[in-house]
Amino acid sequence: MSTLNVGAASTIRRPRVGRFIKRNPMLVLGLLIFGSIVLSAIFAPWLTGDPYGMMPSRRLLPAGATYLLGTDPLGRDVFARTIYGARVSLTVGVCVAAVSVVIGLSLGLIAGYIRRTDAPLMRIMDALMSVPAVMLAIALVSLTQASVITVIVAITIPEIPRVVRLVRAVVLSVREQPFVQAAIAGGARTPKVIIRHIMPSTIAPLIVQATYICASAILIEAALSFLGAGTPPSIPTWGNMIASNRLYLAKAPWTIFGPGLELALTVLAINLIGDGLRDQLDPRLARRM
């Protein structure tokens, strides 16, 4: 019985997978790139050498068989540092996306459903959006001790208004729908109306928005590290690497292009996933965008 089931499932699944890839080539490409970057970051100790070891005798070696991307001005393995660099970037990206969605969702539901709170909350969001994200993050990080947590907080705060506005817009359109009005007329309490009847409509757009926030958080983290307002320089992050190797651009371009390429690929993969999900979850928008 069980063997029969497995056989039946696999014969059905194969054409489905093929059709899925054919219909969403970009989504699949994004998932493949992103998946391999995540796996390489997790299994970095087994894939590459030591990202911290400095060897003055092997400064600025060109790319070769031992050091796939050569070595940096302090004799560190650029390939190893690039692979390890994904750890901070991915942590920051995922944490910022998760925290800003949770906070933004709560505030957006409140602003959209409880009329009294709408105007004051939205003015605060307008004010937050008026400060360019990179500037706000620089200001927050430079005032406190540089650490991964500070960087996550500093990048999350300017991302919250985007989520709040999105959720509020969805709530405003859904709350007039007959099924919500029916729930209210049926005597459902406000928290139940919000969580059971309104919140589900926000999930699909929020998933898409979360991927874009993740991509933008990774870009801002790299920019902050690059500007010296991010994680401490000893931690291998792509921004830190590019900042410390910038003077050697003419002599050793691989020390900059290596981490730069992986940074761009990561963000590209996440953006492709975001676009693919949007096409899947919101076909109406997909035809236009």
Place this chain on the structure above:
Amino acid sequence: MLRVIFSRIGSIAIVMLLVALMVFSLIHMAPGDPAAIIAGDNASSEQIASIRERLGLSDPLPLQFFRWSFAAIRGDLGVSIFSGVPVFGLIRERIEPTVSLTAITIIIALMIAVAAGVLAAANAGTWIDRAVMALSILGFSAPIFVVGYVLIYVFAIQLKWFPVQGYTPLGAGALDWLRHLVLPALSLGLAYVALIARITRTAMLDVLAEDYIRTAKAKGVAPHRVLIKHALRNAGIPIVTIVGIGVALLIGGVVITESVFNIPGVGRLVVDAISKRDYPIIQGVTLVFSAVYVLINLMVDLSYGLIDPRIGRQ
């Protein structure tokens, strides 16, 4: 129309007040005594006390905030901790490179982005459309400093077409000024181009589906005239809106671009202030950049009436 302008200015005043409150509270949110932060790591307790006295840091916070905001309105953004020079003067000294860079970027970006967006919409579904969309995803994904270093490596170090870094004032020759700004503007503008091109395409597709476009085509108006005069003008509002919102992207990017290309502008002022922990500079520039963003978006709002006369008459 006048009532619209006044109500817009009113809501902007509230937003700016909230921004000022945020920027002001930055230094009070930091752990520790603001006077000790301003005095630096090696200050004696007498120095800290004199700073607290001089800046009135023991006064109640609301009083401090009002004093600080009224000073800011008059253009007094405090004094740099490191050099002792007023922050306003430091910003004014460095405003030319930053304004030049942003202006050139907006001009180049608008020309490329609107053309690409219109082209994509006019050829919707073809390889041209797909190529523009693919390039726009790449534009969103490429970090400014990576693009900057690639451009420097290829066009300045290898091909030697442009200078590697630096800035020449406009007064010293327009050609030299422009040569120093081409690569920075391209790196800064990439994400902006991607953003505007996408919105232009979407807005054009919306307008091109309207009945009057079909009428114009049917009565034999030349295709490029339909596209530019009939469609683009009516797609103007979303495009202008995103140009204004995208300025936030540009202002953040200016800080990075000036650092990559060693341009002595306001962005570099901030980056230099980070390592010296010169908070008045970071506060002052944050406030000025936010005000610029708010003002540009006010101008965008008011331009709706010019693009679409129906809006002004309501």
